[in-house]
Amino acid sequence: MEQALMIGLYAAPAFLLLMTVELIGYRLDKDPRTPRVGFSARDTATSLSIYAIGRIVKPLGKFIELPIVAFAAALAPHTLSSSRWWVWAVAILLADLAYYAKHRMDHRIRLFWAAHSVHHSSQHFNLSTAVRLPWLIPGSFLAGVVDIPLALLGIPAWMIFVSQSIVLLYQYPIHTERIDRLPRAVEYVFNTPSHHRVHHGANNPYLDRNYGGILIIWDRIFDSYAEETERVRYGLTKNIDTFNPLKANYHEFTSLLRDIRGARTWRGRIGYVVQPPGWRESETAEQQPGVPVSA
Secondary structure, three states, X not given: OHHHHHHHHHHXXXXXXXHHHHHHHXXXXXXXXXXXXXXXXHHHHHHHXXXXXXXXXHHHHHHHHHHHHXXXXXXXXXXXXXXXXXXXXXXXXXXXXXXXXXXXXXXXXXXXXXXXXXXXXXXXXXXXXXXXOOOOOOXXXXXXXXXXXXXXXXXXXXXXXXXXXXXXXXXXXXXXXXXXXXOHHHHHHEOOHHHHHHHOEOXXXXXXXXXXXXXXXXXXXXXXXXXXXXXXXXXXXXXXXXXXXXXXXXXXXXXXXXHHXXXXXXXXXHHHHHOOOOOOOOOOOOOOOOOOXXX
16 A cells, blocks of 8 residues: 555656656647647646645545455455566556446546546646546545455455556556557557547547546447547536636535535435436436546
């Protein structure tokens, strides 16, 4: 667990260095044939402040999630050895699949979207957007159930959290407009900047697509893949237009509470928690598509 927490801390200087390189690249590139959204100083400051607050409070969220995984690991009939390379390969592969499942839940279950929406709230797409991550949204830790199968297979709990960190770190450099398409074989197997731009798109046909972490093949297998075919409009379907890190982090959660308070029935209250974003109490026969954007 400690190793997973320290990875994010040690990576911070590299994050800042790469952001600086990306910004310089934007300033030097004046080619009108490659229009990009680029940077906003206030938006970047908001993303960095959200990340900084998260470094302070997010470990608490991990410690809430830890007992779920640790309890499952205690039930495993055996424990795999972390000294074997193939165990690491299996752990990272399964952590990536678990990330896909969690990420899809983040978009399709309102309670989890209440946390994840902050990552999609920027109307820009650059390396600072990558660190715009949620913290301390009540109930969001429940998404950790996707890690239970890994623990039951005998992967040590600490190894699961480290593998999660590796999956997240991979995604940092793909939050950029500076890289176009990569070779076809790479684009087919791995998540790339092009694929992730689609994921952060608020315009159709990009909504709720490309949930993959390291591998994009999960999206191809589970029918959630979309190709980048038109210019992406970043942000939410209804943008929040705030640079306040607290409001950006909690805006969807407060909206969720407001809908729950205004619900007329218990079915409606539960529906606002577990149904996709955009669901309304009056809609019993048909479900609206999700509100996401964009992790």
